[in-house]
Amino acid sequence: MALLEVRDLTVVFQRKGEEPFRAVDGVSFDVEPGQTVGLVGESGCGKSVTSLAIMGLLPKRGAKISGTVKYDGTDLLKLSDKEMRDRRGRDLGMVFQDPLSSLNPVVPIGLQVTEVLERHRGLSRKEAMIEAKNLLDKVGIPDPNRRLKEYPHQLSGGMRQRALIAIALACRPKLLIADEPTTALDVTIQAQILSVMKELVQDLGTALVMITHDLGVVAGLCDEVNVLYGGKVVEKAMRHKLFAEPRHPYTHGLLASIPRLDAAPGEKLTPIKGSVADNIPWEHGCAFAPRCPNALDVCVQVTPPEEDQLGRLLRCHNPVVPGTPAAEEVPV
Amino acid sequence: MSETLVSVQDMKVHFPIKRGVFIDRTVGYVYAVDGVDLEIKRGETYGLVGESGCGKSTLGRAMLRLNEPTAGKMVFDGQDFSALKGEELRKMRRRIQMVFQDPLSSLDPRQSVESILVEGLRAHDLDKGKESTSKRLRELLSAVGLPSTALRKYPHEFSGGQRQRIGIARALALEPDLIVADEPVSALDVSVQAQVVNLMEELQEQFGLTYLVIAHDLAVVKHISDRVGVMYLGGLVEEASAEDLYAEPLHPYTRALLSAIPVPDPVVEDRRERILLAGDLPSPANPPTGCRFHTRCPWRQASRCDTERPVLRELKPGHKVACHYAEQIRSGEIQPHEVKPILVEEGDGLSPDVPLVGPASVTEALNP
Numbered sequence: 001m002a003l004l005e006v007r008d009l010t011v012v013f014q015r016k017g018e019e020p021f022r023a024v025d026g027v028s029f030d031v032e033p034g035q036t037v038g039l040v041g042e043s044g045c046g047k048s049v050t051s052l053a054i055m056g057l058l059p060k061r062g063a064k065i066s067g068t069v070k071y072d073g074t075d076l077l078k079l080s081d082k083e084m085r086d087r088r089g090r091d092l093g094m095v096f097q098d099p100l101s102s103l104n105p106v107v108p109i110g111l112q113v114t115e116v117l118e119r120h121r122g123l124s125r126k127e128a129m130i131e132a133k134n135l136l137d138k139v140g141i142p143d144p145n146r147r148l149k150e151y152p153h154q155l156s157g158g159m160r161q162r163a164l165i166a167i168a169l170a171c172r173p174k175l176l177i178a179d180e181p182t183t184a185l186d187v188t189i190q191a192q193i194l195s196v197m198k199e200l201v202q203d204l205g206t207a208l209v210m211i212t213h214d215l216g217v218v219a220g221l222c223d224e225v226n227v228l229y230g231g232k233v234v235e236k237a238m239r240h241k242l243f244a245e246p247r248h249p250y251t252h253g254l255l256a257s258i259p260r261l262d263a264a265p266g267e268k269l270t271p272i273k274g275s276v277a278d279n280i281p282w283e284h285g286c287a288f289a290p291r292c293p294n295a296l297d298v299c300v301q302v303t304p305p306e307e308d309q310l311g312r313l314l315r316c317h318n319p320v321v322p323g324t325p326a327a328e329e330v331p332v
Numbered sequence: 333m334s335e336t337l338v339s340v341q342d343m344k345v346h347f348p349i350k351r352g353v354f355i356d357r358t359v360g361y362v363y364a365v366d367g368v369d370l371e372i373k374r375g376e377t378y379g380l381v382g383e384s385g386c387g388k389s390t391l392g393r394a395m396l397r398l399n400e401p402t403a404g405k406m407v408f409d410g411q412d413f414s415a416l417k418g419e420e421l422r423k424m425r426r427r428i429q430m431v432f433q434d435p436l437s438s439l440d441p442r443q444s445v446e447s448i449l450v451e452g453l454r455a456h457d458l459d460k461g462k463e464s465t466s467k468r469l470r471e472l473l474s475a476v477g478l479p480s481t482a483l484r485k486y487p488h489e490f491s492g493g494q495r496q497r498i499g500i501a502r503a504l505a506l507e508p509d510l511i512v513a514d515e516p517v518s519a520l521d522v523s524v525q526a527q528v529v530n531l532m533e534e535l536q537e538q539f540g541l542t543y544l545v546i547a548h549d550l551a552v553v554k555h556i557s558d559r560v561g562v563m564y565l566g567g568l569v570e571e572a573s574a575e576d577l578y579a580e581p582l583h584p585y586t587r588a589l590l591s592a593i594p595v596p597d598p599v600v601e602d603r604r605e606r607i608l609l610a611g612d613l614p615s616p617a618n619p620p621t622g623c624r625f626h627t628r629c630p631w632r633q634a635s636r637c638d639t640e641r642p643v644l645r646e647l648k649p650g651h652k653v654a655c656h657y658a659e660q661i662r663s664g665e666i667q668p669h670e671v672k673p674i675l676v677e678e679g680d681g682l683s684p685d686v687p688l689v690g691p692a693s694v695t696e697a698l699n700p
Contacts, residue, residue, distance in 0.1 A: 042521040142611065142673045156612045186383035186548065188609045191592035195608060213522065216594025220601035239598045257526035259555035261593055262600060265575050269555065271526030275491040 001073065002030035003207045004054075004175055008067035011046070011053050015062060023049040025231035025282055026067070029224075033174060034205040038222030038239075040212060044276050046231040047211045051177045053077075054209075055094055056084045071175065090120040093168035097180035099160035103152040109136075109163050110148030116170040135166040139196050158189035165196065169206075176200070177209045182217065194221060215258060219243055227251045230279050230287035233306070236313040247312065247319040249294045286317065294318045337542050338372040338395070338510060343404035345387070345394045349617060362617045364390040365401075366566035369644065372510070377536065377543040379557030379574070381550050381589075385613055387566040392512050392546045396428055397421070409509065426456045429503035433515035435495035439487040445473075445498055446483040452505050468505075475538070476501045476531060493524035497531065504535065512544045517552060529556055550593055554578055559650075562586050565624040566616055568644055572651040582653040582662055584631045611673030623656070630668035631661050 011024040024046040031037045039047045052058050054069050056076060069076040071091065076084065088094075096102040104112060113135060114128035123131060129148065136144035139162040152160055161181060168176060178197065182190040198221060201208050210222055218225055218239065225242045227235045227250065235248040246252040253272040278290040282303055286292070289299040296318050306315045345365040348358040365387040372378045382388045394401040397414070405414035408428065416424055432438035439448060449469055453459040458468075470480050476497040487495055496516065503511050516532065517525040529552065535541060547553050553560055554574045561571045562583065570583040581587045588607040595601060609628045614620055620627045626637040633656070642654045647662075660666045 042523060140673070158612055186613075187550070187592040188383065188588055189612070190594075191606055192608055194594075195606070214594065215522075215596035216601075219596045219598045220594050243596065243598050254523060255596060257523050258596055259526075259529065259551045260597075261551045261554060261578060261590065261595055262597075263555070267555075269526040269530055271530060272523035273527075275493055275524055276521070277491050 003033050003072060004031040004209070005070040006030070006050075006054065006067070007070070009050060009053060009069060010064075010066045011049050011058065012064040012066075013062060014064060020064075022231050022282070024053065027226075027228070027231075027233055028067075029226055029233070029236070031175065031207040031209055033207050034201060035224070036201055036208040036210055036222045038210045038212065038218040038225040039228055040215060040218050040225060041228035042213055042276065044230075045228040047213075047228050048179055050228075051094070051179050051209065051211055054177060055088060055092060056081075086120075089116050089168075089173070090171045091173055091175065093171075093173035093176045095161075095164050095168050095176065095178040095181045097183055099157065099164045099184070100152060102164060103160060105152055108149050108151055109155065113148070113163070113167050113170055116167055120171045131170075132166075135170055136163065139163075139166045139169070140192065141166070157185055158192065161185060161189075161193055162196070165193070169200065172204060173206065175207045175209070177211070179211045180213070181210075183212070183214070190217075197221070215243075215254060227254075230276075230282060232282060232287070232315060233313065234288065234315045237311065241312060245322045247309075247314050247322070248316050249292045249318075249320055250288050252320045253291075253293070286315075294320065335374045336371050337374040337409055338370075338544070339407040340368060340370045340391075340395060341405050341407070343368045343391065343394060343406065344402045345390050345399055346402045360617055363566050363619055364616055365394060366619070367404075368563075368566075368568050370561055370568065370571070372542060372544060374509075374542055375536075375540055376558040377545060377556055379553035379560040380544065380546045380563060381548065381553045381560060382563035383548060383589075383613060385565075385616060386563040387616065388546045388548075388563050389514055391563070392430075392514050392544060395544070396425075396430060396512060398430075423456070426452075426506045427509045429506060429508040429511050431496075431499050431503050431511060431513040431516050434519050435492060435499045436487060438499060439495060439502075441487055444484055444486055448487075448498065448502055449483075449505050452502060456506055458506065472501045472505055475504065475535065491524075492520050493527055496520060496528050500528075500531065500535070504539070507539075508541070510542045510544065512546070514546045515548070516545065518547060518549060525552070532556065550589060562589065565614065565619050567624060568652075568654065569625065570651075570653045571644065576651050580651075580662075582647055582651065582658045583625075583655050584629045584661065584668075585625050588630075607668070610671040623654075628671060628673075630671050631657065631666050632669075632671070633657055633666065 007028045009024055009027045013021045013023055027050055029037055039050060041047050053065050058065065065077060110129060110132055113132040114125065117123045117128040117131055132148060133144045136147055141147050141159055141162050155163065182193050185193065200206050212218060222239050225237060225239050226233045227248065229250050235251050246255055256270040257272055259269060272291055274291040279287045280290060280300065285300040285302060286304050289295045298317050304315045304317045306313055343365055344367055346361040346363055349360040349362060350356045351359045368391055380388045390399060393399045395406050405412055413424060446469060449472060450459060450465065453465060459465050469483060473480055473482055478494060478497055517528050520528060536543060545553060545556055557574045560574050560577050561568050564585050570586045581590050588609045591605065591607045607630060611628055614627055622638040622640050623642050626632050636656045642656050644652045644654045646652050647658055657666055
């Protein structure tokens with residue numbers, strides 16, 4: 001049995017006087033220990049809401065969550081607030097996107113790390129401080145003794161993100177959810193942080209859920225990749241398979257629209273036409289149909305079912321035939 | 333075509349750090365741009381890359397004199413742009429337009445698209461009668477791929493990609509020679525980025541524009557640019573054609589930067605060797621002596637690197653690099669070594685030798 005089993009996770013936001021909005025729509029995936037699973041998609045595809053739902057961080061009012069999130073056999077969605085508090089930080093760690101707004105600005109870094117250690121591992125303040133120093137050292141913060149006494153604003157962006165990772169790792173959680181952990185950082189710092197995370201997965205056997213919009217990060221880090229569009233998983237495969245042969249027109253289009261560093265000179269980009277605003281609701285067909293170069297009549301009438309094709313899950317009526325170059329030039 | 337349109341000579345922008353309540357006392361400077369020379373030829377796209385805080389945006393703004401440069405000048409089409417004043421400067425500005433990063437905050441939310449586009453035309457007396465103006469506006473919108481119904485709408489009614497198109501149309505309206513685009517696509521989703529990048533390329537062909545593209549994403553810059561300049565802590569460290577720079581980066585920083593960019597291909601990713609840089613970017617208020625990069629450079633040598641600042645020199649035709657040991661690194665004579673990260677001081681980054689005289693705020697002055 002997998003460490004984390006997400007089945008049919010659905011999050012509906014209900015606001016007074018407005019149509020309910022399905023941010024996440026029947027998402028299912030498994031994460032094994034020592035495995036990295038990626039959730040990829042553009043803004044508004046529901047990737048962050050998925051992570052917040054797993055961690056139980058969505059507001060009780062206004063957000064309706066259904067489905068199951070089984071961690072080691074227990075359904076996290078059925079736990080009480082108190083039980084969930086005991087698990088967060090101990091079994092489940094989370095790294096957020098913006099380290100400046102997720103660290104407390106008026107509390108020194110050291111206290112923010114020891115807080116977790118005292119709460120979950122029952123260490124004394126003194127023991128916790130020693131442990132905190134080791135943690136900062138492990139994630140590559142120079143001169144940790146001094147850094148423990150400093151406040152978040154005194155650290156650079158990369159150092160803050162490392163501190164956040166140190167806090168998430170303080171209790172050696174079996175599952176770590178990283179929500180765009182490197183988006184706010186420069187590429188050279190991103191490379192440092194990703195290598196720290198890779199080591200953790202290898203050395204401690206942590207299960208990692210990596211949420212990002214950057215297909216490059218996914219290609220280097222994740223074992224399995226879930227591509228999300230409009231709240232549904234549209235394609236799921238192991239990374240080598242997914243990148244070598246993207247079958248869903250959205251995945252295919254994404255890969256064709258990214259300028260690659262190793263591309264031949266003069267190579268043209270093939271953008272996906274329109275924007276997320278053109279989506280149609282999944283109930284009436286495929287949300288991606290209005291932007292899809294492969295769209296057929298059936299795409300706007302029938303919701304495509306999820307099909308299993310030799311270890312690849314695909315939700316499409318008319319998938320890309322392997323070997324096709326990019327879709328025809330779309331008029332701008 | 334190889335005629336020089338823009339020539340920047342020894343451009344410097346130093347921002348003073350001030351202390352004191354009643355009397356401003358300058359206690360130091362942030363050396364945002366510190367001696368940059370570059371040339372942009374007519375019709376080419378020059379890409380300026382670097383990480384946040386390297387001074388690339390400040391350089392772009394200083395060239396347009398949105399920030400007055402501390403020293404140095406920019407010669408635009410044979411005229412000294414830095415020496416222009418008043419009406420002459422205003423007239424010249426028509427020929428240099430800018431596209432900003434965040435299309436929502438750079439468009440006035442209370443102006444319709446029509447009024448946004450007409451504003452520039454009026455300011456430069458290009459608004460010759462109702463009919464010709466409305467024809468011009470329609471041309472502009474169709475050039476950037478927006479329907480003419482967009483004229484009556486307001487910026488909030490558009491998606492991010494469409495707003496960036498409006499920003500580009502605004503720049504195009506005045507028929508500029510040079511467009512400075514500061515991070516034109518970094519606020520957009522990947523699928524939309526490609527639309528804007530392609531649009532910019534098409535417009536360049538159509539109108540013979542010259543671009544200065546400032547961005548942190550080297551893949552985007554490599555795609556769109558003819559020549560690329562890499563900046564680090566206020567100075568250019570390498571300049572070459574886009575292909576050359578990627579095929580054979582000569583400066584250690586460029587090498588690290590290139591190796592850090594993820595490629596969306598697992599086969600490539602698994603094979604790649606990463607040069608991980610130790611530590612953070614030093615503060616531009618207190619830059620390292622000698623070569624700015626020596627504190628993080630895996631190829632650093634015992635002599636010269638920390639004492640003498642390397643100048644940009646041409647190592648092979650069209651490929652300039654600012655490194656004392658570029659040849660030896662290229663031939664493999666010098667091998668990279670381990671670098672210990674050095675603590676970078678955040679905050680104002682003042683050197684500890686500067687005495688902070690005077691109170692720092694009014695409350696401090698009143699309650700000593």
